[in-house]
Amino acid sequence: MDFSFNEDQRELRAIVAAFLERHATSQAVREAAEGDGFAAEQWGRLTGEMELTGLAVDPDRGGAGASFVEVGIAIEEIGRTLLPVPYLSTVTAAAVLTHVGEDAEAGPLLERIAGGAAAAVELGDGGAPLGGDRPPAADVLHIGEAGDAVTVDGEAFVVDAGTAEILVLAARRDEEPALVAFEAGAPGVSIEPLATLDQTRRQARVRLDGAPATVLAAGLDAVARARDLRSVAIAVESVGAAARALDETVAYLKERVQFGRPIGSFQALKHRCADLATELEAARSTAYYATWAVDGAPEELAVVAPLAEAVAGAALLHVAAEAIQMHGGIGFTWEHDAHMYLKRAKANELLAGGYRGVRRLVGERAGILG
Amino acid sequence: MDLRPTAADETFRQEVREWLGEHLRGEFAELGGAGGPGREHEGFEVRLAWEQELGKGGWIGLDLAPEHGGRGAGLDRQVIWAEEYARAGAPARVNHMGEHLLAPTIAHFGTDAQRERFLPPILRGEELWCQGYSEPGAGSDLAAVRTRARLDGEVWRIDGQKVWTSLAMHADWCFAVVRSEPGSERHRGLSYLLVPMKQPGIEIRPIVQITGTSEFSEVFFEDATTDAANVVGEPGEGWKLAMGTLGFERGVATLAQQIGFGRELEAVIATARETGAVEDPEIAARLVDAWIELRTMRYQALRSLSDGQPVSASMSKLLWGPWHRRLGELAIDVRGADATRVEAPYTLDGDQALFLYTRADTIYAGSDEIQRNIISERMLGLPRG
Numbered sequence: 001m002d003f004s005f006n007e008d009q010r011e012l013r014a015i016v017a018a019f020l021e022r023h024a025t026s027q028a029v030r031e032a033a034e035g036d037g038f039a040a041e042q043w044g045r046l047t048g049e050m051e052l053t054g055l056a057v058d059p060d061r062g063g064a065g066a067s068f069v070e071v072g073i074a075i076e077e078i079g080r081t082l083l084p085v086p087y088l089s090t091v092t093a094a095a096v097l098t099h100v101g102e103d104a105e106a107g108p109l110l111e112r113i114a115g116g117a118a119a120a121v122e123l124g125d126g127g128a129p130l131g132g133d134r135p136p137a138a139d140v141l142h143i144g145e146a147g148d149a150v151t152v153d154g155e156a157f158v159v160d161a162g163t164a165e166i167l168v169l170a171a172r173r174d175e176e177p178a179l180v181a182f183e184a185g186a187p188g189v190s191i192e193p194l195a196t197l198d199q200t201r202r203q204a205r206v207r208l209d210g211a212p213a214t215v216l217a218a219g220l221d222a223v224a225r226a227r228d229l230r231s232v233a234i235a236v237e238s239v240g241a242a243a244r245a246l247d248e249t250v251a252y253l254k255e256r257v258q259f260g261r262p263i264g265s266f267q268a269l270k271h272r273c274a275d276l277a278t279e280l281e282a283a284r285s286t287a288y289y290a291t292w293a294v295d296g297a298p299e300e301l302a303v304v305a306p307l308a309e310a311v312a313g314a315a316l317l318h319v320a321a322e323a324i325q326m327h328g329g330i331g332f333t334w335e336h337d338a339h340m341y342l343k344r345a346k347a348n349e350l351l352a353g354g355y356r357g358v359r360r361l362v363g364e365r366a367g368i369l370g
Numbered sequence: 371m372d373l374r375p376t377a378a379d380e381t382f383r384q385e386v387r388e389w390l391g392e393h394l395r396g397e398f399a400e401l402g403g404a405g406g407p408g409r410e411h412e413g414f415e416v417r418l419a420w421e422q423e424l425g426k427g428g429w430i431g432l433d434l435a436p437e438h439g440g441r442g443a444g445l446d447r448q449v450i451w452a453e454e455y456a457r458a459g460a461p462a463r464v465n466h467m468g469e470h471l472l473a474p475t476i477a478h479f480g481t482d483a484q485r486e487r488f489l490p491p492i493l494r495g496e497e498l499w500c501q502g503y504s505e506p507g508a509g510s511d512l513a514a515v516r517t518r519a520r521l522d523g524e525v526w527r528i529d530g531q532k533v534w535t536s537l538a539m540h541a542d543w544c545f546a547v548v549r550s551e552p553g554s555e556r557h558r559g560l561s562y563l564l565v566p567m568k569q570p571g572i573e574i575r576p577i578v579q580i581t582g583t584s585e586f587s588e589v590f591f592e593d594a595t596t597d598a599a600n601v602v603g604e605p606g607e608g609w610k611l612a613m614g615t616l617g618f619e620r621g622v623a624t625l626a627q628q629i630g631f632g633r634e635l636e637a638v639i640a641t642a643r644e645t646g647a648v649e650d651p652e653i654a655a656r657l658v659d660a661w662i663e664l665r666t667m668r669y670q671a672l673r674s675l676s677d678g679q680p681v682s683a684s685m686s687k688l689l690w691g692p693w694h695r696r697l698g699e700l701a702i703d704v705r706g707a708d709a710t711r712v713e714a715p716y717t718l719d720g721d722q723a724l725f726l727y728t729r730a731d732t733i734y735a736g737s738d739e740i741q742r743n744i745i746s747e748r749m750l751g752l753p754r755g
Contacts, residue, residue, distance in 0.1 A: 001379070001446050002372050003676035009371070069371050250750050264752040267743070273750055274742035278685045285669040292371050304665075311666050356655065363658035368639055369648070 003288070005073070012070055016077040019050065024081035026337050029200065032084045033340070037193070037202035038163050043085040046078075047116035053090050054114030056098065061107055062114040068095060072236040072291030079240030082200040082340050086118045086160035088233050093119035093168045095229040095294065100179060101216035109166055109181055117165040122158040122206075123227050124170030124177065141171035141208065143178060143215070151188070151210045152180055159351065161204035162193040168216070169206075170223045178218040179226055186212055198347035200340055228305035231358075232294055234348055235287040235308035238316040242280050245316075245323045245341040249273070252327055269326060276319050283308075283315035303365050310358040313348055320345040373672065375446070382447055386454040389427055394460050398423065403630070405462030407727060410537060410585035417461045418540075421495030430465075430493045431473050438477045438485060439493045445675045452626030456633075464540065468492045468499035470623065472545050475562075479603045479611055488543075488564070500567070502532040502546030502589065503612065509534075510740045512547070513556045513609065517591060519548040519563060521605075525595040526550075526563055528571070531588060534734065538574045538587035541567050547608045550601075560608030564600040571595060581726045582716045624671045624686050628664065631690070634697060634724065635660055641721070642704040656700055663693050682749055684741040691732040698728035 005013070023042050032039035046052050056071045057063020064070075071091050078087050094113045097106035113119055124141060141154035152171050161167060167182040167189075182189060188211035193204045216222075250273055253264030263269055290308035293300045320341040324331035331338045352358055363369040375383070398420045404412040424430055432448055434440025443451070463469070473492050476484050491497035508514040517530025528548060535544070544565045551559030565572075571594030576584035603611045639657055642648040648657065667689050674686065701721040702709035709725075712718055718726065732738045746752045 001375055001672070001675075003673045005371060250752065253752060262753050265755045267755060270746035270750075270752050270755075271739070271742040273752065274688070274745035277745055277750060278688045281685055282666045282670045282689055285673040286666045288371070288673065289373070289669040292373055296371075296373060307662055307665060311662065359655070359658050359662060362662055363654065366658075366661060368658055368661055369654055 003285075005069075009070060009073060013073045013077060015050070016052070016074050019045070020077055020081050020083065024078070024083040029081055029083055029337075029340075033082075033199040036162075037084050037196075037199060038086075039084050042083060043087075043118070043163075044116075046085060046087065047118075051114075051116075052087065053094065053116055053118075056091070057094055057110050057114040058098070061110040063110070067292075067296070068232070068294035069288075069291045071095070072232070072288070075233055076236045076240035076287075079237035080244040082241060082344055084200045084202070086120065086163045088237055089121055089160035089164065090117075090119045092230045092233045093121045093166060095233070096121060096168055096179065096226040097181075097216065099229060099294070099298070100222050100225050101181075105181065105214045105216050112166065118160070118163050119166040119168060120158050120160040120164035121168045121226070121230060122156050122161075122170065123223055123230065124156070124172075141169055141180075143171050143173040143180065143213070144210070150180070150213050150215055152182070152208045152213045153210060155205065155207050157194070157203050158206045159201060159203050161191050161206050162202055167206065168226075170226070171213075173218070176218055177220055177223045179216040179222055180213040181216055182208070182211055182213050188212065196347070198340075198343040200344060201347065224302070228301045229294065231305040231309035231352075232287075232290045232301070234352070235283075235305075235312040236291055238309075238312035238345070238348060239280070239284045239287045241341055241344055242283070242312070242316040242319040245319045245338070246273070246276055246280060248337070249319075249323045249326050256328075272322060272326075276315075276322055279315045279318060283312040287312045303362060306358045306365070307362045309352060310355045310362065313345070313352065313355050313358075316341070316345040317349060375450075379446055379450060383450045383454060386451055387458075389429070390454060390458040390460065393423055393427065394458055398461065401461040403459045403461065403633075405464070406630070407585075407730070409462070409583075409723070411583055413461065414464065414540060417464045418495070418498075420461055421464050423495075425493055425495035430469055430495060431489070434473060434477055434489070434493075438473075439489050449625050449675065452623070453629055456626050456629035464537070465492065465495065465498045467501050467536065467541075467545075468497065468543075471501060472499050475545070475602060475611060475614060479614065481599075483599065484564075484602065497542045498537065498540050500535050500538045500541035500544045500589075502535060502544045502548075502565070504534045505531060506533055510737055512612065513560075515547055515549055515560060517546065517548045518552070519550045519561060520552070521550070521598060524598050526565075526598060526600070528563070528565060528591040528594045528596070530591050532591070533588045534577070534586045535574075535589045536586055538567070538589050539576065543567060544589070545602075547612045550605050550608070557609040559606055560612075561605045562602045562608040562611035563596055564602065565591075565594060565596040569594060579727075580729065581718055581723055624674075624690065625668070627690070628668055628671065631664055631667075631694065631697070634701070635664060637720075638697065638701045638704060641701070645704055645706060645708075647704040647706070653700075653704060656696075656703075660693070660697055660700060663689070667693065682745060684736070684744040684749075687736060688738055688741045688745070691738060694731045695728040698725040701725055 052074050054063035055066045056068055059065040075088055097110050141152050144151050164184050167184055169180055170177055171180050188209045190207045191204045196203050253269055254262050256263050286308045290304045293304050323338045327338055330336050349355055397416050401413045401416055405417055431440040432443040432451055435442050476488050519526045519528045544567055546563050546565055547560050548563055549559055550561035571592050573590040575588045577586045578584055647653045702725045
């Protein structure tokens with residue numbers, strides 16, 4: 001049994017971190033966030049020379065054939081910086097295509113993702129966790145037939161749809177949910193970028209009017225499994241963002257002097273930092289376990305994925321809120337980065353339907369409730 | 371990263387299961403999971419006999435090197451042993467201090483003569499140990515130790531008082547941190563002595579706890595003696611030795627402990643179903659949270675076993691102490707008013723004992739506040755106040 005990263009994995013982390021150190025500075029992140037919400041140049045290099053979107057794609061489909069642990073490393077490092085690129089969405093789509101989709105439909109899409117095409121995922125849950133035999137809460141996308149072709153009608157808010165070439169969405173055929181894939185540029189698809197509370201991760205309004213689609217998988221279970229994969233990705237991202245926010249806060253407490261000494265020497269602040277660090281490390285262990293389970297123990301994902309999302313999401317919320325408080329007045333300014341982490345934390349929570357619901361889902365799947 | 375057990379580990383697990391299946395019978399099996407924190411008064415004589423049974427099977431001191439009488443088992447195997455032991459519902463061990471704290475200290479820092487004298491009786495389950503660290507004026511601040519020892523010819527003479535000594539009434543020996551250099555202060559001038567407990571110079575007074583039971587004692591030393599050779603390391607190195615002892619407790623014990631926690635939580639969930647408390651959304655949320663947090667503690671403990679992962683023992687303590695205390699609250703909350711009545715004159719049932727005993731979990735072995743100091747200063751590098 002080994003919970004440590006191997007040499008290749010450590011090297012991958014170092015390479016991604018070194019790139020971000022230079023190209024995802026606070027200034028670069030802000031320029032993109034306050035502009036059109038997309039760091040296009042950095043995205044080009046992350047997907048191009050670094051080939052990060054193909055990490056876990058099968059070599060037969062042009063990928064590197066690594067596991068989701070490697071993907072998690074890249075998500076975590078990008079998550080530290082909040083760089084506005086659709087990496088999490090794209091690799092979540094790749095994981096859904098790999099683990100849930102049928103190869104005939106998914107394979108060609110995976111080839112394009114490995115080649116750098118951006119993708120977005122919306123699971124039609126309208127922010128409500130799927131659990132037990134409950135159907136997705138939102139059934140806004142309807143699958144119809146036009147001759148032999150499948151078409152979809154409806155409207156949905158989709159994270160990262162504004163930059164995506166490929167959209168993976170949950171829709172309904174009669175009463176049965178299904179996962180479908182679209183081309184963003186297909187006829188009948190209109191995508192309207194929106195301003196968002198968290199400027200580092202944009203959403204778009206996607207309108208489908210007889211849009212041609214491919215069915216990847218059908219059934220509630222397929223949608224639930226897709227959701228679990230997204231949960232794992234968000235969990236490990238939350239760990240990265242929380243770690244950065246805590247690092248910055250601890251550094252500030254060592255440097256800020258009041259009453260003639262660094263405020264980090266006051267137990268009122270130290271003890272809260274210790275609690276945050278403890279919560280973060282437990283969340284990190286959980287999120288890492290979940291990234292391993294994607295390939296290593298997929299039968300555990302139904303419980304571990306929402307569990308990791310709830311635990312890591314809560315850690316990010318707590319760290320981000322405390323980061324502002326412990327920075328005092330400067331933490332309340334637009335100029336300081338602290339607010340960006342709070343906004344990401346809260347957006348993640350609300351898009352997940354609230355962590356109380358995610359925890360209830362764990363309780364149901366683990367057989368504690370219901 | 372690969373969290374699957376190896377085939378060799380599975381073979382070892384099978385060996386453990388078979389041995390426990392064959393030997394955990396009769397009066398040993400009848401004890402169930404008796405003993406342990408809050409229940410140390412239960413079935414002591416049978417548990418001592420069981421300890422000796424374990425010794426015959428070679429299951430004590432697995433981590434010690436073969437030349438010291440152990441199996442040289444790595445962390446994975448120690449975890450398997452501890453997990454299977456907990457799963458089998460075997461009685462709580464009676465010599466944790468001897469096996470897990472003193473034995474590795476002697477193996478590491480002791481002389482050959484000390485190893486020959488002290489390790490075999492521990493491995494046979496014949497000599498029990500207690501720990502003499504805390505004093506009335508030295509709780510969280512261990513360096514404030516005032517118990518004195520002076521070398522008088524062939525013996526150390528010891529005067530002073532220790533407190534919160536677990537299982538002192540059953541122990542044959544005590545490893546104690548004492549001030550051996552008169553006038554020394556703080557971490558300097560301390561020595562790590564091995565002191566026989568059954569002697570006229572030692573008086574033991576049990577402390578009655580909030581549960582009404584006793585497993586801790588005050589230990590008074592009045593011209594107590596031990597052989598001059600019974601100092602581990604050099605005189606004056608006591609602080610280093612004591613810190614080393616604390617460092618031997620790693621994630622292994624935590625993982626085994628979690629099996630017991632899981633069993634307690636399952637019982638609370640079952641009670642909540644019986645009483646209908648699970649229908650209360652707040653209780654349901656607390657049950658789910660407890661389950662989730664126990665899982666995160668497991669992942670944390672697994673990660674702490676892998677080299678290169680900086681997960682501190684203080685964090686582990688800060689996770690499980692408050693968790694266990696909250697479980698104690700849940701255990702009686704799901705019972706409701708029924709949990710307010712005890713057996714006369716004052717005998718607690720398991721839920722009531724859990725509620726009260728777990729108050730100790732956030733105090734002993736370094737209070738939560740001390741753990742937060744350690745984490746913030748040593749891991750985060752924040753300045754001392």
